[in-house]
Amino acid sequence: MVAQLHLQLTQSLASADVSLKVIRLKDSEAGRSFAFAHSGSSIESSFAIRRTIESNLLEERTHGTDYRLIIFPSSIELSDRWKRYTINWDLIDVKTGRRVWNSSSVGRHWTMLSIDEDPEVRAKIIVDGAIAEFKRSGLI
Numbered sequence: 001m002v003a004q005l006h007l008q009l010t011q012s013l014a015s016a017d018v019s020l021k022v023i024r025l026k027d028s029e030a031g032r033s034f035a036f037a038h039s040g041s042s043i044e045s046s047f048a049i050r051r052t053i054e055s056n057l058l059e060e061r062t063h064g065t066d067y068r069l070i071i072f073p074s075s076i077e078l079s080d081r082w083k084r085y086t087i088n089w090d091l092i093d094v095k096t097g098r099r100v101w102n103s104s105s106v107g108r109h110w111t112m113l114s115i116d117e118d119p120e121v122r123a124k125i126i127v128d129g130a131i132a133e134f135k136r137s138g139l140i
Contacts, residue, residue: 002073004123005087009071012131016140020069021059028052060094067100067139068092074104084108089130091139101137105129 006022013020025048049072060068070090077084085108091101105126134140 001119001122004119005071005126008120008123008127009130012127013140016131016134018140021063023052023056025049025052028055065094068094082108087126101133101139103130103133 006024010020010022028048028051049070053068053070059065068091070088070092072088072090073085074088075084075086085106087105089101089103089105090099092098093100107122107126109122131140
């Protein structure tokens with residue numbers, strides 16, 4: 001579902017004339033190191049995210065980036081017949097370093113008959129909600 005989330009968010013923002021570059025934690029040097037040595041610590045994951053952001057600061061300055069959107073699946077748990085998740089969203093003003101918008105997407109899906117969900121549908125619900133919030137807030 002995360003891959004669908006990135007794909008649909010990229011398409012939705014591009015159709016709103018927002019230029020963007022997606023950097024996935026798992027594709028960054030810090031993220032690969034974290035994934036290799038991952039012990040489940042939220043402190044370690046926060047450190048890997050911070051290192052990934054820091055490694056991209058020069059490129060942000062060079063391209064005149066206005067905002068940085070950080071999307072982080074903060075919890076994913078399987079309990080009984082349900083998979084529950086929380087995805088945190090933070091939009092940071094790059095010039096000031098201040099958070100200008102944040103939200104959380106909370107969801108669950110039934111896993112009794114299938115451990116996989118329909119990722120396109122689930123991602124669409126989440127992305128459509130985020131885009132609506134961006135528009136409502138005047139961000140796009």
